[in-house]
């Protein structure tokens with residue numbers, strides 16, 4: 001039997017297990033997927049938890065519910081990949097051989113990279129919402145908070161779902177209006193970027209939305225440390241922003257497994273061919289999802305689009321043909337803007353997000369780069385699609401390559 | 410697109426003043442660009458610029474943190490070398506495109 005191993009059973013790994021089981025002969029190929037945890041988290045749902053829209057139950061399911069029959073699931077921490085010998089070593093020393101490997105170990109937040117961040121105020125006045133623990137602690141805090149300086153800070157890029165911090169402050173605006181204490185809450189968005197978002201046209205539109213909602217923006221702020229006694233965040237060029245409640249998006253890194261395997265860059269992102277989605281070091285290793293060092297968003301929609309490319313190219317490699325599929329970096333994100341409204345952006349490696357409308361067969365169109373109620377429903381619908389269509393590797397009603405129809409150039 | 414002369418050569422720049430073709434770059438040009446801002450480049454500066462050029466050439470993403478991990482300087486030192494917005498300035502002098510580290 002030939003062996004396909006998949007490392008990490010999050011969004012990308014689960015999709016690949018489903019897709020590859022459909023296309024590989026069962027009597028020729030054994031497929032095994034490995035993850036350290038039993039629980040699958042719907043990470044986009046973390047954004048909704050601090051505001052009481054979702055509870056923990058809304059965002060968790062058992063990983064095994066999504067792994068198809070005919071795929072082995074091993075629950076273990078992965079120690080490293082030995083690419084020269086086609087082996088994966090698990091934490092307890094067990095060795096697994098492979099013919100082909102898919103890496104989908106994602107990225108995680110590393111608050112330890114910033115002095116003072118994970119200190120005595122952690123989960124008391126300083127919160128993250130990129131983990132279930134952080135999101136829940138913040139929900140508790142908001143229940144009784146009387147107001148003050150609410151600061152959202154992005155420590156560094158790249159981060160998962162770069163629109164989530166923007167959504168957070170817009171939700172916070174709506175949330176505190178509804179609670180009747182918006183006049184007591186000063187909201188400040190502190191970012192290392194030049195403006196609200198990474199791409200110029202989107203940044204302008206989104207920046208305008210923040211202004212309308214009375215949310216302050218402090219740009220070009222690169223976080224050095226958090227002073228727990230003075231309750232300020234400090235940048236490398238010694239600017240300070242005071243906070244009563246700090247919501248942090250800490251530095252993101254790939255799993256240390258990547259480093260131990262010698263497959264990554266200095267942030268432990270896997271060195272990946274941005275078009276063919278295989279490792280730049282080994283032809284029989286493919287990479288999907290956040291763990292890759294691609295110049296596109298780290299987002300579930302990107303994982304979905306990339307999964308079609310990885311499936312096709314894996315089949316090419318297995319059958320000894322040249323790799324035919326080429327990834328364009330397609331990303332498509334709904335942006336919650338509060339009060340039941342939402343916006344949508346759609347872009348790839350070469351085209352920045354543009355205004356216009358996004359044709360969505362059967363349901364759309366969705367307004368691009370503008371606030372509409374339809375976009376908000378799009379985001380809520382995404383959770384259903386995530387569990388029922390996306391993870392199972394079924395066809396989504398959006399093609400993987402970006403198209404220009406409806407966009408205003 | 411604009412054109413500008415550095416070290417006796419006409420260079421194509423994008424709307425933000427960044428090189429469109431990194432291969433046109435020479436050390437002399439970097440010195441002239443810095444001089445326009447009243448700055449003098451030392452060997453340390455050039456070590457950083459070479460590091461940036463190498464990273465960009467290999468298609469890797471570039472962040473302030475990766476420069477801080479380069480072994481050439483730490484992040485504080487990087488801010489001292491290129492005061493203000495260090496990454497924007499250093500990539501400008503390095504003759505590469507403006508960083509889009511964030512997507």
Ligand SMILES: Cc1cc2nc3c(=O)[nH]c(=O)nc-3n(C[C@H](O)[C@H](O)[C@H](O)COP(=O)(O)OP(=O)(O)OC[C@H]3O[C@@H](n4cnc5c(N)ncnc54)[C@H](O)[C@@H]3O)c2cc1C
Pocket residue numbers: 007008009010011012013034035036037042043044045046047076077078079104105106107129130131160161164255257288289290291298299300301302303332333334
């Ligand atoms: C707050 C928030 C909001 C978001 N909103 C959106 C959104 O609106 N739209 C959107 O498209 N995307 C959104 N995302 C991003 C999306 O969730 C991720 O891009 C996606 O889940 C990435 O999938 P992945 O397979 O690469 O990684 P993951 O799904 O994170 O899976 C990685 C898996 O690898 C396992 N693993 C890692 N290392 C090891 C090891 N050494 N041993 C064993 N197992 C290991 C982990 O346990 C994990 O299960 C959001 C993310 C967050 C945090």
